[in-house]
Amino acid sequence: MNGRAAAPRHASVNHPLVQAIVWDPTREAERIRDDVLMFRATSNSYLVASEDGDTVVNTGLDYQAPRIREAFEQLLGRPLAVRTIVFTQHHADHIGGWSVFAEPGTETIAQAFHPEARRDRRVLKDFFAPRLLRVLGSANAANPQLAEHRRAWVETEEPTVTRLVDDADAFETGGRRFELFSTPGGEALDCLVVWLPGEKVVFTGNLTGALHGALPHLYTPRGDRQRSARRFVHDVDRVLALEPELLVTGHGDPVEGTARIRAELTKVRDAVEYIDDRTVGGMNAGKDLWTLMNEVALPPELEPAPGRGPVSWYVRAIWEEHAGWFRQESTTELYGVPPSAVWSELAELAGGPDVLARRAADHLAAGRPVEALHLLDIALGAHPAHVPALEVQVAALELLIDRTRGEPFDELCWLEGELARVRFVLAGR
Secondary structure, eight states: OOSOOOOOSOOGGGSHHHHHHOOOTTOOOEEEETTEEEEOSSSOEEEEOOTTOEEEEOOOOTTTHHHHHHHHHHHHTSOOOEEEEEOSSOSHHHHTTHHHHOOTTOEEEEETTHHHHHHHHHHTHHHHHHHHHHHHHHHHTTOTTHHHHHHHHHSOOOOOOOEEESSEEEEEETTEEEEEEEOTTSSSTTOEEEEETTTTEEEEETTTOSSTTSOOOSOOTTOOSOOOHHHHHHHHHHHHTTOOSEEEESSSOOEEOHHHHHHHHHHHHHHHHHHHHHHHHHHHTTOOHHHHHHHOOOOGGGOOOSOSSOHHHHHHHHHHHHHOSOOSSOGGGGSSOOGGGGHHHHHHHHTOHHHHHHHHHHHHHTTOHHHHHHHHHHHHHHOTTOHHHHHHHHHHHHHHHHHHTTOOHHHHHHHHHHHHHHHHHHHTO
16 A cells, blocks of 8 residues: 555535535525525525515625625615624524624524524634634635635624524514524524514524535534434424425525425434434443444435435434433543553554554455554554555545545545545655
């Protein structure tokens, strides 16, 4: 192995999520109803227009907002008069453009957990920023505004929220009623749904994840507060009870038709419920986490669209939602001494990194790349620049990328980033 194998067949830049979040300032705003407008951005921004004042649902990243507002005004043929801004969650691509839309007297509404969620982003920004880059860096590399995009995620201006929604709330503008429902089972703990009962239009943001039809994002490798599978099921049922005729999500196209919406939301709800039931049942049967991560699989009728992570990640998220971090597999879990503390000794006892690299290559040849990586962690922990181990690591990562089939976006991005890192080390040898 020389670390220069053919490129993997799958790449994150080809994933549906990348197409859904691409920023193109040359786009125009679109009408999805006579007085409901959409602009496709990293997270879509929506405008509900009226002669008595306009309502904006999400404002894009800060550098995107001026173009979004301009496009809305071009399509309407008049300046905006923004009476209300509603955030469906606290992420920067939803709130970053607030100051571009906020006017004197504009009311800004968010779910009750929003201040705490934003506090997490502020106090932990030096922790989260490199983790976000490490997970999504490879997918973002082709973004022509990459530097601006990174800055916008980390240095978002904090909006002035004037109204918080605990469970439910409502307001009227231009004779139209807006109903707001808290849905903390979504992609963030401050998810908020906007319902227009007169038009039967529901704005769900990222309640069901970044990609409609995929599994929701119960866990993100960049790190975040724990999401709940059971809460997600409850919140989807809340949306289903509205019987919407138009479902407007955070990314991608609106979904039209009551029957289609019910079928597609019910499928993702049932998939999460299925994973939850099998995981909890396995826990009660005494099965360990690793067994369940390998055993639990969705039946064909519940197979989702490509999303953020494989089913095994959902199993682990549900396990840890209920049981926390202590698996009771080893007393060492209770102490601040990681397994890596003894890797140098293990490498020496095994006969050195050459022996470990050869055994890792045997695992890889037998189709066991993760077992190979376990051994390589030990070898490279003791000898970080060991070329044979690095070459096996390249091959193991390439095989894992191939096995994704290009479907779980975050897994694919992580593996791509690790592959680039290892190749960089090898190139410097």
